[in-house]
Amino acid sequence: MSSSISINGVNRVYTDADGNRVEALHDVSLDIKAGEFISIIGPSGCGKTTLLRLIAGLDKPQSGELSIDDSRIKDVSTERGYVFQQGGLFPWLTVENNIAYGLKARGIFKRDKAKVKDYISMVGLEGFERSYPHQISGGMAQRVAIARALINDPKALLLDEPMGALDSFTRADLQDKILELWKKQGTTMILVTHDIDEAIYLSDRIVIMTPRPGKISSIVNVDLPRPRHRGGGEFLALRKSILEFFELAQAQPQPEYII
Amino acid sequence: MDNAAALELNAPKTAGEKEKPEVNWGYRHNGYFALKLLLTLSGFIIAIIVNIAFPQKAAVEFKTYTLSVFGLNIDLTINDAYIFVLAVLMLIYSTAGIRAFFVKARRKIYCKNAAFRFAIGVALALWDIGGTKLQWFAQPFFPGPAQVIEAYLADGDYIVQNTLYSLRLYAAGFSCGVILGVGTGILIGWFPKVYYWVFPVLKITGVVPAVAWMPFALTLLPNSFTAAVFLIVICAWFQIAFLTAQGIQSTPKQTYEAARILGSGQLGLIIHVAIPHAMPSIFTGISSANAMAFTTLVMSEMLGQPGGLGYYINQSKVWSAYYKVLAAIVVMAVLFSLINHFIGIIKKRTLRWQEGVLKK
Numbered sequence: 028m029s030s031s032i033s034i035n036g037v038n039r040v041y042t043d044a045d046g047n048r049v050e051a052l053h054d055v056s057l058d059i060k061a062g063e064f065i066s067i068i069g070p071s072g073c074g075k076t077t078l079l080r081l082i083a084g085l086d087k088p089q090s091g092e093l094s095i096d097d098s099r100i101k102d103v104s105t106e107r108g109y110v111f112q113q114g115g116l117f118p119w120l121t122v123e124n125n126i127a128y129g130l131k132a133r134g135i136f137k138r139d140k141a142k143v144k145d146y147i148s149m150v151g152l153e154g155f156e157r158s159y160p161h162q163i164s165g166g167m168a169q170r171v172a173i174a175r176a177l178i179n180d181p182k183a184l185l186l187d188e189p190m191g192a193l194d195s196f197t198r199a200d201l202q203d204k205i206l207e208l209w210k211k212q213g214t215t216m217i218l219v220t221h222d223i224d225e226a227i228y229l230s231d232r233i234v235i236m237t238p239r240p241g242k243i244s245s246i247v248n249v250d251l252p253r254p255r256h257r258g259g260g261e262f263l264a265l266r267k268s269i270l271e272f273f274e275l276a277q278a279q280p281q282p283e284y285i286i
Numbered sequence: 287m288d289n290a291a292a293l294e295l296n297a298p299k300t301a302g303e304k305e306k307p308e309v310n311w312g313y314r315h316n317g318y319f320a321l322k323l324l325l326t327l328s329g330f331i332i333a334i335i336v337n338i339a340f341p342q343k344a345a346v347e348f349k350t351y352t353l354s355v356f357g358l359n360i361d362l363t364i365n366d367a368y369i370f371v372l373a374v375l376m377l378i379y380s381t382a383g384i385r386a387f388f389v390k391a392r393r394k395i396y397c398k399n400a401a402f403r404f405a406i407g408v409a410l411a412l413w414d415i416g417g418t419k420l421q422w423f424a425q426p427f428f429p430g431p432a433q434v435i436e437a438y439l440a441d442g443d444y445i446v447q448n449t450l451y452s453l454r455l456y457a458a459g460f461s462c463g464v465i466l467g468v469g470t471g472i473l474i475g476w477f478p479k480v481y482y483w484v485f486p487v488l489k490i491t492g493v494v495p496a497v498a499w500m501p502f503a504l505t506l507l508p509n510s511f512t513a514a515v516f517l518i519v520i521c522a523w524f525q526i527a528f529l530t531a532q533g534i535q536s537t538p539k540q541t542y543e544a545a546r547i548l549g550s551g552q553l554g555l556i557i558h559v560a561i562p563h564a565m566p567s568i569f570t571g572i573s574s575a576n577a578m579a580f581t582t583l584v585m586s587e588m589l590g591q592p593g594g595l596g597y598y599i600n601q602s603k604v605w606s607a608y609y610k611v612l613a614a615i616v617v618m619a620v621l622f623s624l625i626n627h628f629i630g631i632i633k634k635r636t637l638r639w640q641e642g643v644l645k646k
Binding site: 083085103104105107108109111115116117118119120121128129131132133159161175176179 | 545548
């Protein structure tokens with residue numbers, strides 16, 4: 028139930044409102060193994076979300092090729108689930124119906140009705156089935172979004188800063204939930220984030236991107252056993268080396284990266 | 287520790303409040319509620335006393351109408367009928383009061399409304415004095431309440447007939463207008479080609495008041511009923527189409543993307559994303575189109591219909607029967623309020639997901 032993804036020499040150039048060329052992605056190549064948990068980190072403007080959108084099929088590259096299990100990515104597909112930064116839920120549908128949306132859209136709701144209940148309990152939202160998105164918290168809304176994406180049994184799940192708007196306690200909670208689901212389902216995970224701790228805590232490999240032009244600068248293997256301890260020596264050493272890579276570690280550590 | 291300190295600080299305050307327990311004498315107390323009930327009814331009692339006690343200044347002809355209710359023939363003068371209506375109002379408000387007495391949630395509202403309901407009674411009394419009893423107001427332009435009721439006694443069946451005619455016209459015109467408006471709005475909002483060709487036409491013709499097309503409607507359409515339906519249709523159509531299109535176009539791109547990734551095709555995006563997103567906007571269109579439809583309805587009835595409340599007003603005006611004009615206006619106020627209320631209920635049901643999002 029998981030797929031390998033290969034990205035080969037991909038270029039994506041935008042023209043902004045003033046008519047300037049912005050190189051969002053420059054010659055990006057990456058191979059993602061089936062069932063792997065990959066994080067993409069980098070400062071804003073490094074093209075990490077663009078890369079994720081290309082993998083999803085929401086956008087097309089000018090040159091280069093993306094493929095999943097050796098077939099080329101041409102359009103969106105239910106094979107690749109997507110969790111948006113925030114929102115993305117349908118405000119007019121209840122939690123239950125948001126999660127069931129994929130089944131209904133594919134016309135298999137009648138057959139797989141029971142799945143909805145399973146996924147609600149999988150993300151721990153029992154009792155909120157009939158709530159509307161504005162009635163639940165941000166962390167719960169993201170859990171709905173994850174369950175909604177997973178109900179289609181995607182071979183890869185693309186997460187675009189799903190925890191960006193959450194407070195640190197909720198964030199830690201959701202990170203554990205994501206790991207749990209990954210272990211259970213074995214889906215290939217691609218997470219875009221700007222939080223270094225989050226990337227180290229979750230992933231097998233961390234892809235570091237830098238802007239102007241957006242490209243992959245380095246790939247870091249995280250060989251730490253799970254469950255990982257955020258305060259552990261190796262964890263902190265890895266974090267320091269990544270920070271050094273971004274040349275942020277010279278003086279005081281930035282408060283943003285402290286949990 | 288903090289909690290304990292806070293409790294201690296609060297303690298003397300609570301003790302202070304306990305010393306004067308009658309501070310909050312309000313709707314929870316039976317005595318207060320009884321006073322409010324009395325206030326509500328006393329307005330109408332004043333109105334009845336005024337009607338009985340005030341001398342009739344000018345010689346007004348008081349016809350006696352015979353009503354047959356359940357096989358009984360009842361002879362009524364218009365003053366009897368007026369007092370009967372006041373008594374019915376008192377009965378309604380007493381029943382509501384008794385109900386509110388036992389239901390906590392209703393008590394507060396009932397007490398709040400007491401002053402206004404008292405004012406209704408007093409206003410009726412003043413109107414009675416000015417319009418009928420002492421005839422301060424110019425006659426026959428400002429008849430009193432008893433004469434308005436006379437219109438229902440004299441013309442009851444005819445008013446019902448005309449009301450039904452208006453209702454039929456409205457139902458036919460407005461329902462077609464809503465269907466066409468939502469349909470066109472979806473097409474304009476979804477297909478850029480349709481937007482390009484149709485939207486400018488809509489924008490320019492939409493500002494023209496529907497009744498301006500009446501001469502064409504009356505000559506080109508087979509009968510006056512269809513002509514009036516046509517006018518109501520176009521007045522509702524443009525407004526609703528405009529707002530539906532706006533609602534569809536304002537759907538966030540991300541919402542479409544989410545739906546596409548989950549497996550929705552083009553049709554699914556329209557039905558399950560664009561239309562639900564446009565629903566609040568569609569209802570705004572329906573509400574404002576509704577107000578315009580009432581105007582168009584009455585205007586077209588006044589100008590070229592064989593029936594309807596507008597027609598009835600026009601006809602009564604010719605005979606200087608202003609009490610009948612007022613009677614028709616009262617019917618319109620009640621009828622159109624009921625229609626608005628009905629639309630409001632549908633809106634609330636449909637937009638349940640918005641509850642609590644918007645400031646009330």
